[in-house]
Every structure is written in structure tokens, then in C-alpha cells.
Amino acid sequence: MLFDRVKVFTVRLDNARAGADPVFSGGQAVAGRVLLELAGPVRVGSLRLRARGRAHVHWSESRSSGSSTAYTQSYSERVEVLSHRTTLIGPDTGEITALPAGCHEFPFSFQLPPTLVTSFEGKHGSVRYCIKATLHRPWVPARRARKVFTVIEPVDINTPALLAPQAGAREKVARSWYSYHGLVSLSAKIDRKGYTPGEVIPVFAEIDNSSTRPVLPRAVVVQTQTFMARGARKQKRTVVASLSGEPVGPGRRVLWQGRALRIPPVGPSILHCRVLHVDYTLKVCVDIPGTSKLLLELPLVIGTVPLHPFGSRSSSVGSHTSFLLDWGLGTLPERAEAPPEYSEVVADDVAAVEQSPFPLPQEDSSVSLGGPFFAYIQEFRYRPPPLYSEEDPNPPSEAMRPRCMTC
Structure with missing residues (x-):
């Protein structure tokens, strides 16, 4: 293998805490830098950045057609909820850019759409967001760097x-x-x-x-x-x-x-x-x-x-x-x-x-809490509490009984 002069190639977002995915909401600006550390001079064809968000679902079901024929039916759907592209190095003319040895930073910034789906990880689907940087060089395989971030859709209960x-x-x-x-x-x-x-x-x-x-x-x-x-x-x-x-x-x-x-x-x-x-x-x-x-x-x-x-x-x-x-x-x-x-x-x-045009699968009742633990609720550390004995409250008197239970 030839000596690769690219020592560090990564994507960093501004104001991101170490070890935690940054959190954004619709309409906010996402800013960061692509860091490139070179051990020697490098000829670069292009450095491109893409932000992507996808909602994807997939599951399979076993079906039978007749007494002995069985097959598997797959269901899959994908929706693109965010797509942003930008070029940090290299014009569309295909010219080569020479970068000297050392550390290089390429800042970027873009605006998120006003409404986005909250990040989610479930048993049969997910909503994921990431930023991917791709470095193209002549006669060398492309290098890629990826940074995941979380999106939370504001849901205001004060309505x-x-x-x-x-x-x-x-x-x-x-x-x-x-x-x-x-x-x-x-x-x-x-x-x-x-x-x-x-x-x-x-x-x-x-x-x-x-x-x-x-x-x-x-x-x-x-x-x-x-x-x-x-x-x-x-x-x-x-x-x-x-x-x-x-x-x-x-x-x-x-x-x-x-x-x-x-x-x-x-x-x-x-x-x-x-x-x-x-x-x-x-x-x-x-x-x-x-x-x-x-x-x-x-x-x-x-x-x-x-x-x-x-x-x-x-x-x-x-x-x-x-x-x-x-x-x-x-x-x-x-x-x-x-x-x-x-x-x-x-x-x-x-x-x-609910009924659907296709036969519905059996419900999966396994207990597994889906979804990421977002930054706005990290102060709550949930541990299943132990069982306990409750004291039987005194039965309410007739005067305390509500007269209308649906009002």
C-alpha cells in the first residue's frame, strides 16, 4: 500500500460537546469545519460536503400461498427529509488544487429547513441525520468523513x-x-x-x-x-x-x-x-x-x-x-x-x-424503549424503580364523589 499523506480527515461541528452528538431543531444554522492534516503536499481534485436526513422503515413477513408454498414479503419505504450539498475545494471545471503539508481548516455553514422530523431509532425504522465530507484526489481512492447530529422537532405543549x-x-x-x-x-x-x-x-x-x-x-x-x-x-x-x-x-x-x-x-x-x-x-x-x-x-x-x-x-x-x-x-x-x-x-x-390494504403483521410486544436520549432530557436518569407496597387510601365519602365524571 502506498503511503497516504492524509493523516487526519474529520468533520467537527461548532459548539459540540465532546463525546455527545450535537442537537439542532428546524430553522437553525449548522456551522462547523472540515479538518485536514497532511504529512506532505497533496493534489486535491475536490472536497465536497453533503448534509442528509432520511426516514427509513423496513420489515419482513412470512406468508403462505396454498398448503405447502411459503415466501417472505418485505416492506420498505424511504423519505428524504434533508438534503444539502456544497463544494469546499475545487471548481466545476475539474482543476486540481495543490495543498501544502500541515493542517488545513475548511469552514462551512448552512440553514436547516424550518420543519424537520425528530431523530428516532426504532425496531423497524429510524430517522437519522449526518454530514459527510468526501475528499477526491487524482489516482487515489476517495476519503470520507462522517458526523452524526440529532434533530429535535419542537413540540410546544402550551397550546x-x-x-x-x-x-x-x-x-x-x-x-x-x-x-x-x-x-x-x-x-x-x-x-x-x-x-x-x-x-x-x-x-x-x-x-x-x-x-x-x-x-x-x-x-x-x-x-x-x-x-x-x-x-x-x-x-x-x-x-x-x-x-x-x-x-x-x-x-x-x-x-x-x-x-x-x-x-x-x-x-x-x-x-x-x-x-x-x-x-x-x-x-x-x-x-x-x-x-x-x-x-x-x-x-x-x-x-x-x-x-x-x-x-x-x-x-x-x-x-x-x-x-x-x-x-x-x-x-x-x-x-x-x-x-x-x-x-x-x-x-x-x-x-x-388498524386495518390496511395488505394483511397486517402480528404485533411485536417486546419491551424496548426506542429513540435516542436527547439533550433536553439528559437530566433525568431513568432506572426502573423497585416494587413497593402502597397504603390503601381511605375510601372517599359520598360528599367527595364527583357528580359528573365526564365534565
């Missing part, structure tokens, strides 16, 4: 839609074979739809057990990754946080007065990408022995811009106080339990994914 309370109510008959055991009712409410990692969701709920069997209430935050290609879709659901209550005996009613459910450092919601989505849901469920679970789903949006406590765009103090008065006084913060498997939380009849 009317994300500050609106979310509520719902459901009921179910407890049965075993042909025996009727009574009715179980569930009502739940949260103060808003949008939250950021590290925040606590106060869960207000009423569980009315009119059956003859004890039931077990709990609440979980579920992340749903949806990958789309060629008219088909693949979903992966993961429980990222959970809490469990004490069993509710027959003929009893229990009120959750702001039970605390903390959001771990997960990636934000991705709602505007053509090939993949990341959604979150708060699921409040009641396990009924001998009957499928009673499930109530409230939509969540995980944002990047936290709540303004006293800003003009934040929810008013009066409305928040009224919310607490409607549901009783808040309780002391509680520690959430380690997340269970998703299949343990959701009944089979509500776990099906």
Missing part, C-alpha cells in the same frame, strides 16, 4: 389543544361462563393532554365495583411506534411507565385523587412523518377475574417545550384549581412501579392494530 383536560368513562359486566357477577364502572381524567419527560401525570379516577368479585385497577403510559410502507403498517407497543392500585373489594368504590405517574426520558411524539409515527396513550384499566379487562384510553402528546407556569399561553390557575376541586384534593406524590409487559395490560380484543 389550547394540548392544555385541554382529557376524560372518559366506561363500564363492563363481570361474567364467568353463564354467571352474572355485576357491573364494574371506571371513570378517569387528567388535567391536560401534553406533557414533557420528567413531569408527573396526576391521574384522577373513580372505580365503582358493583360486582361480587374484587378487581385490580392500574394505569400505564404506552408508546406506540407505527411504521408504514406500501399501504401496509407495522406496530410496536411498549409500556414505558406504570402504577398499580390496591384491589377494590365487592360493593366498594375507590377514588384516585391525583395518583402520580412520572414520565421517564422517552423521545417526543412524532406526528408528521409519512413513514413512521410515535404516539403515546394513558391507559387506565381494571382487571376483572374471569372477564376481559375494562380499559379506558386517554391520548397523550409528549412534547419538548415544557409548560409555562405563569405565561400567557399556559393554563390558567383558576381552571387548574377548579379541576382539582371537581376531583378532590391532590394526594402526596407516589412512586411508579416497574413497567409490566404490554400484553399483561391490554386485552386481546383491544390490542388489534
